Amino acid sequence: MHVFDGCVFPFPSGTVSISRYALELKGLGFSGYVVAGIPPESRAGDSRAWTARYLTRVPARLLARETGKNNQKNELVYVQAGDAGYNRNVLTTPGVHVLTDMHTSPKDGFDRYCAQLAAERMIGVNLSARPLIELRDIARQKVIRRYEEIFTLQNRYEFPLVLSSHATDITHLKSPREMIRLFSLAWKEEEILWKSLESIYRIKNRSVPVVEV
Amino acid sequence: MRLRPSMRENFRYILAVITPDLTFESRDIYRAIAESVMSLYGDSIAAQVWPAVMKVEGSHVIIRCRRGTEQYLETALSAISLIQGIPAGVRPVRTSGTIRTLKEKIQSHTGKRDAKAVVSGITCDVIVDMQGRIDLKEKGIYHEIPRYITKEDIEDLNYDE
Numbered sequence: 477m478h479v480f481d482g483c484v485f486p487f488p489s490g491t492v493s494i495s496r497y498a499l500e501l502k503g504l505g506f507s508g509y510v511v512a513g514i515p516p517e518s519r520a521g522d523s524r525a526w527t528a529r530y531l532t533r534v535p536a537r538l539l540a541r542e543t544g545k546n547n548q549k550n551e552l553v554y555v556q557a558g559d560a561g562y563n564r565n566v567l568t569t570p571g572v573h574v575l576t577d578m579h580t581s582p583k584d585g586f587d588r589y590c591a592q593l594a595a596e597r598m599i600g601v602n603l604s605a606r607p608l609i610e611l612r613d614i615a616r617q618k619v620i621r622r623y624e625e626i627f628t629l630q631n632r633y634e635f636p637l638v639l640s641s642h643a644t645d646i647t648h649l650k651s652p653r654e655m656i657r658l659f660s661l662a663w664k665e666e667e668i669l670w671k672s673l674e675s676i677y678r679i680k681n682r683s684v685p686v687v688e689v
Numbered sequence: 690m691r692l693r694p695s696m697r698e699n700f701r702y703i704l705a706v707i708t709p710d711l712t713f714e715s716r717d718i719y720r721a722i723a724e725s726v727m728s729l730y731g732d733s734i735a736a737q738v739w740p741a742v743m744k745v746e747g748s749h750v751i752i753r754c755r756r757g758t759e760q761y762l763e764t765a766l767s768a769i770s771l772i773q774g775i776p777a778g779v780r781p782v783r784t785s786g787t788i789r790t791l792k793e794k795i796q797s798h799t800g801k802r803d804a805k806a807v808v809s810g811i812t813c814d815v816i817v818d819m820q821g822r823i824d825l826k827e828k829g830i831y832h833e834i835p836r837y838i839t840k841e842d843i844e845d846l847n848y849d850e
Contacts, residue, residue: 487835495841499822609770612728646709646837647770647778654767654780661764
């Protein structure tokens with residue numbers, strides 16, 4: 477089993493060093509993790525840590541250029557979600573691995589057409605545990621509803637889901653069992669949740685061509 | 690009311706670890722747990738779960754709940770982000786039917802030592818544990834270095850006497 481934390485932010489984005497993340501996440505039972513916000517050169521030596529470029533607020537016209545930069549660096553590319561039109565654009569852009577920050581996208585930002593595209597192109601949809609922990613009341617209810625919609629679409633179209641802690645601090649780290657418990661607020665089937673913890677491994681090693689010729 | 694043994698409630702006990710390694714009073718932990726259960730599930734489920742803090746030993750805490758409600762409590766524990774206004778997480782580790790079993794699992798915390806570490810040319814006060822975890826002390830935090838590190842990240846380490 478390849479249980480991965482889909483995204484963590486080490487120093488300087490967070491307060492934790494990469495080696496400390498490695499120690500903590502191994503202790504929690506993860507077999508690997510994805511590190512965002514650092515250059516890939518600084519991550520040499522640990523095969524369980526994959527680097528990701530976390531693209532936020534990239535205009536649609538610049539997406540292809542930005543995602544194309546990673547090809548020679550063997551990085552994953554995470555792109556922050558936006559409205560439905562933007563998400564469709566992201567999902568049809570070559571080189572994108574994961575559509576992230578789904579809780580920030582507007583209502584109906586991820587529709588069945590997006591789900592179909594994600595499934596066809598094996599692009600992951602990232603759900604973060606942090607809003608479930610940090611938000612309260614109506615804000616958290618909205619996130620749970622949004623996640624439930626995405627799980628419903630996943631159940632129908634079977635695109636890969638990527639679960640992550642989005643940790644910037646040691647207190648944000650969750651064990652796989654805790655992640656399952658938190659996401660069970662939105663979806664009760666644990667089998668799908670466990671599969672989602674492994675899906676980044678499948679996305680990284682996908683056989684579908686990332687760059688269309 | 691005194692009940693016959695067969696009529697008594699059945700409880701489950703959850704061993705949890707507080708991260709980072711801080712010590713809180715049991716009533717502060719109880720408040721954080723109660724707030725989390727209430728905000729996630731409401732009064733009805735909170736009454737069913739009936740959480741109670743049984744024992745606090747360092748950063749380990751044993752929490753009681755009614756049998757059958759362990760999943761609710763575990764979810765609520767995972768959703769805690771603050772205890773008494775201090776950022777902290779409560780990580781459920783093990784569930785058992787008796788407190789004694791969980792007490793046996795609590796590891797002793799004798800392996801922690803104060804030290805001075807040099808990180809990126811800056812000397813700062815740290816706490817070092819046996820597994821190689823190094824936490825910067827609150828007052829010695831600099832923005833140029835991470836707060837939670839390991840021995841790989843430091844240039845020099847001198848233990849305080």
